[in-house]
């Protein structure tokens with residue numbers, strides 16, 4: 688779901704669009720929209736407090752919340768992309784890594800604090816690994832669960848990204 692006040696911070700047509708050619712001639716994809724977002728932190732001798740409001744601290748309205756926990760050592764989650772879904776991941780406890788890949792570039796993020804998280808826009812392949820003991824990954828999502836939103840085959844993901852590139856690339 689898009690934010691009512693600010694339609695979406697994502698450029699028009701991102702969902703269909705693939706890579707852009709930068710001034711330096713390097714292809715960049717959706718990864719440029721993904722980023723670590725620092726959250727408000729009310730420190731208090733009684734314990735700290737962090738809060739998140741839809742469309743204020745994260746660029747979408749929250750439609751679903753889920754969390755990963757009791758992840759065995761060495762396990763990997765994810766390994767797919769979403770067509771439309773936006774997500775925000777927080778390490779509520781412990782730590783883990785998130786690897787993002789937009790078909791052009793790949794980047795690894797380490798999450799280990801409950802006062803910041805990683806925003807992931809649509810059409811980004813992701814997997815999570817390196818979970819510490821007791822890690823809890825909280826996920827805020829922009830849409831209800833919908834299996835048809837998943838792209839679970841990496842070759843298919845690359846094909847879609849490249850198709851988008853042919854349709855939408857600019858120089």
Ligand code: T46
Nearest residue numbers: 751753755764765766769774776813815824826831832
């Ligand atoms: C992502 C990482 C962090 C539901 O029924 N409802 C839900 O809301 C979700 C998320 C999953 N499911 C079912 C569907 C599958 O049968 O739970 C099973 C495992 O789901 P999935 O393969 O999506 O789990 P992960 O941990 O590999 O991936 C999930 C998110 O899908 C993904 O977008 O970033 O968590």
